[in-house]
Amino acid sequence: MDTLETRELRYFMAVAEELHFGRAAERLGMAQPPLSRAIQQLERRLGVSLLERNRRGVSLTDAGEVLLHEGRAALDATTAAARRTQRAGGAQMSGGPRKRLVLAVKAGASHELLHKLLDAYAAEPDAVDIEVLPSGTCDQEGMLRDGRADVALMHAPFNSLAGFDSEELMTEGQIAVLPAGHRLAAQRALSLTDISDIPDLPLARWSRRGTYPPGPGPEIHDQTQLAQLIALGRTVAVFPDSARAWLWAEHTAVPLTDAPPVVTHIAWPAHSRSLALAGLIRTATRL
Amino acid sequence: MDTLETRELRYFMAVAEELHFGRAAERLGMAQPPLSRAIQQLERRLGVSLLERNRRGVSLTDAGEVLLHEGRAALDATTAAARRTQRAGGAQMSGGPRKRLVLAVKAGASHELLHKLLDAYAAEPDAVDIEVLPSGTCDQEGMLRDGRADVALMHAPFNSLAGFDSEELMTEGQIAVLPAGHRLAAQRALSLTDISDIPDLPLARWSRRGTYPPGPGPEIHDQTQLAQLIALGRTVAVFPDSARAWLWAEHTAVPLTDAPPVVTHIAWPAHSRSLALAGLIRTATRL
DNA sequence: CCCTGTCATACCTGGTGGGTATCACCGGGC
DNA sequence: GCCCGGTGATACCCACCAGGTATGACAGGG
Structure with missing residues (x-):
């Protein structure tokens, strides 16, 4: 059977x-x-x-x-069905938020884009409440899959768009974020090789599913922690351009010439039929 | 909960x-x-x-x-998990087919492409058995979704590729298939408007999920039936170029200038990790 | 050799999925 | 107005099986 x-x-x-x-x-x-x-x-x-x-x-x-x-x-898929059903029905009984869409984003990424999107969407006549769900672990894919989110901002090539529908929103270069006083911070531009082997400034290692890639750099699982370690002159990290929004005074951003561009997409489950979602996507693509 | x-x-x-x-x-x-x-x-x-x-x-x-x-x-997704698990395990016990991949195709479509694909793949050193599963109802999407198939040939814009990974294999124009004796059969080319309103030759209506679009044409659910009705001079139909392969002597194919091109893709579930599948896809993209 | 850690077996019990019989309700006919 | 047919809900019962406890079988290590 x-x-x-x-x-x-x-x-x-x-x-x-x-x-x-x-x-x-x-x-x-x-x-x-x-x-x-x-x-x-x-x-x-x-x-x-x-x-x-x-x-x-x-x-x-x-x-x-x-x-x-x-x-x-x-x-x-099963837990997604349960979660989305509860979200769809929770509204109609409790006097709470009418209808909600949950938007998963990478914590700290694309601040400006996100802001513009939310403002533009809120101005739409048939807008529903958007709950922004920031994820520190870059797990927007999982959130869409198991129904914790209805729609997500994803960043190629870090997230895989496989299995979702998506629209491209923005392409940006990447920058190296260095301690302000470091000698490389004076450069106009850098390449990946320039920063990958600095003895006094090992590249930070992000946690992936609880494990860390090998290397000499500090183990990171939190953006604030990383910002602090950079400010203290202990490490260097690579981010999309839009990360400039949250840099500290002790940080210096230097463009990377050969880092792959980061493409921000809005992505949603391929089979979704929600009208509210369609409105949000329409707004996003018009930005 | x-x-x-x-x-x-x-x-x-x-x-x-x-x-x-x-x-x-x-x-x-x-x-x-x-x-x-x-x-x-x-x-x-x-x-x-x-x-x-x-x-x-x-x-x-x-x-x-x-x-x-x-x-x-x-x-x-649940029944797909069960079916694919049974397929993966059925091999190891019964002395039957070692490992199988089930390939869903639209019955009668892309004969030549399919033939080339199967031959090329069979020549690969690590080829597994391919079971071809023809569907008269154009339901390759459903077959992939519920695990009856592992991979499918799909035809944009008739099938939706949403939620699957896919690679483009072939693009072809469309033709009008007319009774050989009809006056329009002498034309070099036709447009969609030319054939959409012929009083003596109403366009055939395909069944979609058991219902038929409105119109004067005959109701069709089977390719042979349609072929016969065309041969009898009762109707006209639109097909991709590759349908020329199965035309009868009483049929005449005339290219359509303004019909949307048909793109054949090979598509598979986005999360699939099967090595055998990867081999088939590699073969297909190299054709 | 026994001890330890593994998964399988044996047996019992309570919760619950499913069946039958029946109710409550409404709309339509005469 | 009355009764009838058809709807989903309720009441009650039973049997099955999911889950617990106790124990076995078996291998590897001291």
Whole structure:
């Protein structure tokens, strides 16, 4: 059969990610035996073995690998359905905000564009409330996928637009943000190689899903933290032009000649049919 | 809570589509009272009213409308996960086909391209079996979405590529297919207006999701049927150039000067990670 | 050799999904 | 006006199964 209950998917995802029944069960807030049994039943129903039970641990079969990816998408779509439904209906009963759109943005990025967009949209006759949801972790894709957001500002090439509809809004170059007193801060322009190997100024390393790329630079997970470390002369970082908006007095921005341009898009789930969303997109493309 | 069991989604979709608890229950193979109760529980859990129970029938609230669309996507993603997992795992146990990719195509379209693609791919060293799944109903989108297919040939502007990754393969003009003896069959070229209002040759009307657009022409749901009606001098139809491959002796093809070009794409789910699929796409783009 | 950590098995229990019977309500016919 | 047909909701019951606890089987390491 091709049923496949949400609960079973949740269970399998937990096991597939932990590769350990005990820890997975703990994460799910249940005991280990029923979890084992549920996975066995799932395997029997699908007629496919998903996990290789080696002594000492568990590993995924090819089919398990497929279910891990496809199941993630399915679970995201399911929770998105629940979230968006609640948002659509919450309005009509509580006297709260009539209708809301949740717009995911990268915290601190494209301030000016965002401001213009929100102002222009608010002036539209049929505008609804826009809730801006800033994400420090650059996870606008996930937010669209699991329904935490209805629409997002994304930045190629950092975000992938795969699976979404999108419109291009703005293209900008990138800058190196240096301590004001540093010798390179006096330059007119720099290249990526100029700043990638400065012994006294190692490039900052952003956290990606909790892990950091290797290198000598400080580990960063927060823009303010980074701004401070730059101001203290400890590191250097690369940002889109629009980051000039939040620079401190102790910072100096120098254009990068060979950094890839950053393209800001407005993106939304491909199947979306919301009129409010269509209005926001229309406004955005007219900016 | 943001749970939302697959079963509940299935139930809601049935009611939302039928707008009738009794018929929905019948379609689901269950009795009406438990279905009513399940929907009530769903509404309470989400804290949102989904259906307006008017005396004499049911209608959707705004939130219900949203759940109808989002839920369809979620259910499709779920059954896609099940189907693709079974395909990935079916190979390893039964001695059957090692690994399969299912390629959805519009029945009868792009014969030559398809042939070249399959031949070229079969010559690749790491080729897997390709199962060609022809669809008479032009529903390649749905096939990709619910996992019946892994990859599809789609034809803009007839199919929407929204939500998929795709690569352009071929662009072609369109032709009018006329009865060989008709006076217009002698022309070198025609425009859409030339053929849209011929009293003795009304344009054929294709079925779209079971309904037909209004007009005087015959109702068509099958290519052979259409071919026969043209050969009999009863109707005229518009096709991409590549349709010349299956024309009969009694048919005459005349190029259309102002018909939009047809672009054939190869398309696949945006999140797909299959190596076999990547190989097929690479072959296709090299054609 | 036993101890430890793993997942599987055995068995029991409570919650709940589903069935049947019935109600409440309304609109339409005569 | 009355009754009838058709709607969804309610009441009640039962059986199934998700989940818990206790325990087993099995391998690797001291």
